Structures are given as structure tokens and as C-alpha cells.
Amino acid sequence: MKLLELVNYFRNGGSYKEFCQTQSLDQESEVVEIYMKQPLEMDNELAFFEIEKTEGNFEFSNNGMKYSNLFDFYYFLDAIEESKNDDNKSLPNDEIAKRLYNYAITDA
Template sequence: MKIEGFIKYLNDPKQLNRLYQEQGLNTESEALLIYMREALSLESEIAIFEIEETEDDLFFEKGGMNYIQFFPIDYAVELIESDLNLKGKGFSDQEIAERLLEYRIKDA
């Protein structure tokens, strides 16, 4: 899944919890992190890892694949809802994904 497809989960806690269950993620983890495979790009596939697995490293390798940390999930939700004020404003998932990526590259 690409970040644009993940926005619906970030905007809906129920869908996000279902995704956690489907992927077998430990919701008791200190943090769940969004990583992008190979590059910070709208075209990159994303993966979610528990912080205990990645040790919060900016760059992480698993199964011969390289990942770059995008954001902790909780922080991405906070950015959408308050810091960037994108939720409920009529922005498309594509526009939200683009703004998050721009924020990550320029500001974070």
C-alpha cells in the first residue's frame, strides 16, 4: 500500500485498529512507525513496524529491503488532525498524503 491509500486508516481509528489486527501488530508497543520502502516518495510502498523492532532507527533493513522512517502513526494522526489542520477540510487523500510527505521532507 502507498501512503495515499493509508490516509483512510489515519483518518478513522476503527479502520486503523482493524489494520493492526490484520497485520498482527502489537498495539501495546511503545509506538507503531510508518516506514517507506527505499525512498520518501508517494510511490513508495509503506510498512508498519513496532518501535521495538526498528529501535526507532531512521533507516531500517528487513528481509533485504531498505526502509526509511516516515512518521510514528500517532504523530501522523496528530499532524492531520491539528498541526497541519487537514482533517474535515475537504482535502483528498492524495492532497493529505502530499502535504504529509512535504512536511516530512522539509520540516521534520
């Protein structure tokens, strides 16, 4: 799954519970983190890991692949909610995805 696909899913009413089930994630985890395959590029695949597995590390390796942390799901879901307010609801999903990506790589 790519960042744009994740944005599409949640802006179109996808639920966190269903997402966790389809991704085999523990929704009771302290936090699920969103990682991107290295080197970071907007269209790279994402990976999702419970913080209990990553121990909060910025870089994480899994099955021979290296990933960088973008942000956690709490931040992402807050951004999705904000994208639905009157000021942002007209923004297309690809613009929301670009803003999230730029935030993550500039550590704003």
C-alpha cells in the same frame, strides 16, 4: 500499502485497532513507526514496525528491503484528526498525503 491508501483508510473512519490487527502489529507497542521503501518517492510502499524492532533508527532493513522512517503513528493520527477540522476537511486525500510526505522528507 501506499501513503495515499493509508490516508484514505483513516480519513474514512478506519480504526487503529483494526489496522494493527490486519498488519499483525502489536497495538500495545510504545509506538508503531511508519517507514517507506527506499529510495523515497511519494508512491512507494509503506511498512509498519514497532519501535521495539527498529530501536528508533531512521533507516531500517527488513527481509532484504531498506526503509526510511517517515513518522510515527501518533503524529500520523494527529495529522488525520487535524485534516478533519473545518479548515482542512475540504482538502482531498491526495493533498493530505502530499503534505505528510513533504513534511517527512523535509524534516519540518
